[in-house]
Amino acid sequence: MRRAAGTVEGASAGDVFAGQPCFFGPARETVAFVLLSVYNEDGGNAMKRRFPVRPVRQEAALRGTGTEVKAKRMEQIIIHVDMDAFFASVEMRDNPALRGKPLIIGSLPGERGVVATCSYEARRYGVHSAMNIKEAFRLCPNGIYMHPNIDKYRAVSGQLREIWSAYASAVETIALDEAYLDVTAQAGDLEGARRIARTIKQRTRAEIGLTCSVGVAYSKTAAKTASEEKKPDGYFEIPTPEDFVSLIIDRDVRVIYTVGQMTAEKLYASGIRTVRAIRENPETVIRLLGKQGQWITNLAFGIDDRKVTPYCPQDAKSISREVTFQEDVTHYGFLRDVLVLLALCVEHRARRYGLYGNGVTLKLTYFNMKSITRSRLIPACDSAVMIWRESARLLETVEKRPVRLIGAGIYNLSGEEGRQLTIEDFFDDARARRDRELKELLDGLQNRYRLDFAGHLEQLYQADTLHRTVEYMRKHMK
Ligand SMILES: [Mg+2]
Secondary structure, eight states, X not given: OOOOOSOOTXXXXXXXXXXXXXXXXXXXXXXXXXEEEEEOTXXXXXXXXXXXXXXXXXXXHHHHHOOOOOOOOOSOOEEEEEETTHHHHHHHHHOGGGTTSOEEEESOTTSSOBEEEEOHHHHTTTOOTTOBHHHHHHHOTTSEEEOOOHHHHHHHHHHHHHHHHTTOXXXXXXXXXXXXXXXXXXXXXXXXXXXHHHHHHHHIIIIIXXXXXXXXXXXXXXXHHHHXXXXXXXXXXXXXXXXXXXXXXXXXXXXXXXXXXXXXXHHHHTTOOBHHHHHHOHHHHHHHHXXXXXXXXXXXXXXXXXXXXXXXXXXOOEEEEEEEEEEEEOOHHHHHHHHHHHHHHHHHHHHHTTEEEEEEEEEEEETTSOEEEEEEEEEEEOOHHHHHHHHHHHHHHSOOOOEEEEEXXXXXXXXXXXXXXXXXXXXXXXXXHHHHHHHHHHHHHHHHHOOOSGGGHHXXXXXXXXXXXXXXXXXXXX
């Protein structure tokens, strides 16, 4: 194990520092890990990661360092609040006739799309969020289906935020109904955090008429896991990494919240089914999944020292671009192509401000000046491909009448810093795939309109060039 003095100042590009070794876990299976800081070309701190090294005996590790294992205290106390079936609960609160019914908010049966949220009554039929609406309808044909009313939920979200902010030094909103709170200073200790959690739950019920689940823990990951643990109207705490590990060690790898279906299947194929197996085979996991594998391994050891980063999405509302045609358009294939350019413009602007959306909107104004918007919740959405794909799907759901204006955008914005870790952050090939898809889209446009889109993206981001290009495309569409 390499050791360094612990200072990381004055490092230059490519330097890797091993910080002080730390220890987790009961003595028999103590894991030493080192904190590595990797620096950008410009000297900025690109990332800090703790790399576990082979399990060692605590005594042996200590002999090597001369340090003592200090009594554990909570360096951070983090609360994760998650509203229960948020959209559905708001609708049920406001309309007593919906209470006790299987209520499904999202797309309507017959539309393409997914379930955004559903009531617990609907969950009894096996319906869950992100489920294809067709499947939901098959399982629950007698459910009540509604489109989301995002403006209303956003207003409630603002009220929630006021409550949360009263007890935290930082609030990181990761969805309208979900946030991390850093309560380290306000709580002082675990008992203080319990009091805060209780107060938040009481006030949410009394002032807003909704229930939430609250997790208290030493890390963001553990807090999120804790709030899931006793849903709905739950409370759970995970004070230490040991508690976290002993809670999840025999569970399926999917308990680690960045492990989705695809990642899980890769792990299963290598015989890794549980968190325990990840801990026992870190090399395999890292070989299989690269950076993401490193992150998953860290989480399997309870390691996550990410901070709660304050962000107030209410500051920014949405980013969108639209174009008005010189003549009304009836060719919807052409509209899909225009959406590629709009998505690129939205992506460009979002990246410039370090923002990403948690939903995609499509706006159309028909020939008779009637405007409609359609939206769909998509977490961590900032790539042109995602924006295009979702807005194009939304386009399929609308009434096909002549169109005068089309717009695409993202909403429910969050900052780069507050970005919830997604698989894509750790998955270089996911990013590569996205780039490939974008290239395919642009090649398709080039074939259809005989314009070099890829070579002129910078110009396309300018409103007048965009309009001229779209008009050119309209006149030359096949
Ligand atoms: Mg929720």
